[in-house]
Amino acid sequence: MILLLDLSYRAHSLSRDEFVGPIAHIVSRAGLEWEEMHFSEIRSDDLKGAIGIILCGTALKDNLFAARVQEFSWLRNISVPVLGICAGMQILCLVFGGTIRPGCEIGMTTVRADTPDPLLLGSPAFQAYELHSFTCDLPQGWVVMAVSDSGVQAVRHPTRPLYGVMFHPEVRNDGVVERFLSLCQEKDR
Amino acid sequence: MGEIQEPERTSVNGMRLGVLCSGGKDSLFACYLAMQKEEVACLISVRSRNEESYMFHIPNVHLVPLQAEAAGLPLITVETEGIEEAELSDLSRAICLAVERHGIEGVVTGALLSVYQATRIQRICRDLDLWCFNPLWYTDQEAYMELLIEAGFRAVVTGVFSAPFNAAWLGRMIDREALKDLKQYVRKYRIILTGEGGEYETLVLDAPFFARRIVIEESTEEYFNYRGILRVRRARLEAK
Numbered sequence: 001m002i003l004l005l006d007l008s009y010r011a012h013s014l015s016r017d018e019f020v021g022p023i024a025h026i027v028s029r030a031g032l033e034w035e036e037m038h039f040s041e042i043r044s045d046d047l048k049g050a051i052g053i054i055l056c057g058t059a060l061k062d063n064l065f066a067a068r069v070q071e072f073s074w075l076r077n078i079s080v081p082v083l084g085i086c087a088g089m090q091i092l093c094l095v096f097g098g099t100i101r102p103g104c105e106i107g108m109t110t111v112r113a114d115t116p117d118p119l120l121l122g123s124p125a126f127q128a129y130e131l132h133s134f135t136c137d138l139p140q141g142w143v144v145m146a147v148s149d150s151g152v153q154a155v156r157h158p159t160r161p162l163y164g165v166m167f168h169p170e171v172r173n174d175g176v177v178e179r180f181l182s183l184c185q186e187k188d189r
Numbered sequence: 190m191g192e193i194q195e196p197e198r199t200s201v202n203g204m205r206l207g208v209l210c211s212g213g214k215d216s217l218f219a220c221y222l223a224m225q226k227e228e229v230a231c232l233i234s235v236r237s238r239n240e241e242s243y244m245f246h247i248p249n250v251h252l253v254p255l256q257a258e259a260a261g262l263p264l265i266t267v268e269t270e271g272i273e274e275a276e277l278s279d280l281s282r283a284i285c286l287a288v289e290r291h292g293i294e295g296v297v298t299g300a301l302l303s304v305y306q307a308t309r310i311q312r313i314c315r316d317l318d319l320w321c322f323n324p325l326w327y328t329d330q331e332a333y334m335e336l337l338i339e340a341g342f343r344a345v346v347t348g349v350f351s352a353p354f355n356a357a358w359l360g361r362m363i364d365r366e367a368l369k370d371l372k373q374y375v376r377k378y379r380i381i382l383t384g385e386g387g388e389y390e391t392l393v394l395d396a397p398f399f400a401r402r403i404v405i406e407e408s409t410e411e412y413f414n415y416r417g418i419l420r421v422r423r424a425r426l427e428a429k
Contacts, residue, residue, distance in 0.1 A: 014204075014226040014297075014322045022327035060311060061295075061320045106315065107308035129304060131311060170327050171304065 002027050002184065003050040004036040007065040007087045008058045011038035019057045022170035023085070026177045027054075032185075039071055047074070052081045052184030054177070055088025057168055060106070060133055063087075069094045081161035081187055083180045086132050089155065089164030096139035096157070103135030103151055111153045111167060113146040119163055119179050120146060120154060128153065128167035136166070161187060203227035204320065207265070207287040208297040209280075209310070210234050212253045214344040214363065215299030215325055215383065217393045218337055220260075222324040223297045224398055230291040231263040232256070233283050238270055248348040249392045249421050252403065259399040259426055263291060281313045288317065295320025301385040302327065330382040334368050341397045345405075347419045348390035349412075353378055356412040359419040360405075363391060392421070401426040 004023055008015035020036055027034040037046060039055075047053070058065060065072075065087050075082065075095045084092040090100050111128045113120045120126075128148075135151040138144070146154035146165075155164045161183060169176035208220040210232040223229050234253040257264035265287045269279035287293045296314055300307040300323045307323060314321035325333060337344070344363045349355075353374060361367055374380045380388045395402035407423040 012226070014223055014324055017222065017324040017328065018322065018326045021329075025327070025329045028329075059320055059322065060315055061318075104315065106311045108304060133315075 001049045001051065002032055002034040002181065003047065003053045004034055005042065005053060005055045005088070006036060006038045007056055007091065008038075009062045009064045011041060015059050015062060018059070023054055023056055023177060026170060026174050027181065030178055030181045032181055039065060039068075042071075042074070044074065047078070047080075050080055051188040052083070052181065053078065054180070055082065055084040055091055057086035057088065057131065060104075060131055063134065065091055066094060066100060066134070075162075078162075079160075081180065081184050082163065083177070084162075084164040085170075086166055086168060089166050090132075090134055090136055092162060092164045093136040093138060093142075093155075096142070098139040098142070099137045100134040101137065102133065104133045105130035105135075105148075105150055105166075109148045109150070109167070111146050111148050113154070115143060115145045117145045117154075117156065118183070119156075119176060121175060121179060126173065128169070128173055129171035130167050132166060136164075204294045205230040205292050206295045206297050206320075206322070207231050207233045207284065207291065207293040209299070210253050210256070210264075211299075212250050212256060212392050213299070214337060214342060214391045214393055215301060215385075217256065217299070217344075217396050218333070218340075218342065219297050219299040219322075219324050221340065221342075221396060221398060223322065227295075229262060229297070230293050231265055231287050232260070233287050233296070234264060234266045235276070235280050235283055236266060236268045237276060238268065248390050248418050252392060252421055252424060255403055255424060255426060256393060256399070259401045259403060260396070261400055265290065277309055277313065280310070281317065284313060284317060284319070288319070293319070295322060297322045297324070299323075299325055301325050301330075301333075301383055302381070303385060331372070334363075334371070334382060338364060338368065341395070342393060343395035343402070344391040344393045345419075346389050347392040347421070349388070349415065349417045350390075351378075351380060351386075351388040352415045354389060354415055354417070356410065356417055358389065359410050359412060359417050360408070395429070399429070402429050
């Protein structure tokens with residue numbers, strides 16, 4: 001089972017269909033089961049059946065998650081693969097000691113993949129959809145996989161299967177989520 | 190990093206939102222979803238004089254006031270020449286009016302796949318410090334169409350703009366039979382099921398949140414080479 005974590009301003013909000021729904025659709029298409037949960041509701045038992053976790057994005061004006069970073073401390077000890085999307089990447093960054101600062105991007109931008117990684121499938125450059133009002137200054141040791149003119153776009157933990165993308169892969173880059181799901185299945189074998 | 194606070198609330202019922210409404214199924218279904226989570230304070234409509242507008246679909250946008258009346262919602266309407274990009278300032282003006290008159294804190298759209306539309310509306314909302322919600326964004330198209338019919342929406346086709354749509358589609362209700370045909374067109378002609386690629390346009394005559402439904406009393410049709418429009422000349426509300 002893939003656990004989809006809703007990072008929006010409250011459980012079952014109007015943002016759920018926009019940011020969790022499209023990811024759930026990709027996971028279903030890949031033939032995997034998923035469950036979803038709001039970040040405020042998560043308990044350690046909820047993590048037991050998950051072979052991977054996706055931290056979903058939020059609306060541009062919704063940065064509440066960053067004010068409640070202590071509720072994500074469980075990420076420090078997680079062993080299954082995690083993909084943080086936009087708000088999710090910002091949370092990974094904050095939990096592991098990085099910082100975020102204002103940096104707004106809206107719309108399509110060119111992402112350049114500087115460090116080869118299966119998650120990005122070796123594409124040297126691709127177009128990606130951005131919708132964020134903060135950008136990340138990474139925790140020490142994290143690997144930058146891709147950048148745009150305005151900042152870091154894809155990162156990974158130096159040793160663990162923890163990934164972050166600032167762009168929204170559900171828009172025209174489903175493959176990023178699909179490859180993450182493959183990674184979850186490989187690690188689960 | 191900047192100060193981050195819990196979203197402010199000015200209403201006990203939730204966030205007050207304005208729904209961008211073209212009169213078609215997507216904007217009114219988005220309105221229906223918004224009503225279940227927050228408070229819809231008004232509809233916002235932009236009437237474009239340009240039939241090729243990039244942003245606003247137009248065949249029967251003049252019926253939005255009747256839809257607003259049926260839903261018991263106030264309506265903000267502005268007109269635009271429909272010139273690319275300049276029409277965005279007209280949309281921004283409409284949203285500003287909705288803020289002034291109805292105290293909206295955010296905007297809801299029926300955007301499904303159009304990055305062009307979504308990007309521009311997101312930028313307007315950012316500039317006005319408003320929330321932006323797109324509850325149909327990259328949704329499962331088949332599931333959405335099924336839900337639309339199941340929920341009791343009555344939407345008719347008022348414009349067709351691609352093969353293989355013939356003139357018989359003008360005025361046709363989006364029901365289970367129509368959905369079956371549309372699914373076949375997806376497989377055979379690679380249309381987008383919801384018409385988001387501009388293949389067809391719809392007008393909503395009834396919705397679960399309408400107190401009354403719209404009856405078309407008089408309409409005219411134009412159709413040539415897979416392009417056609419049903420123009421509603423006269424319509425009224427009747428009891429449900």
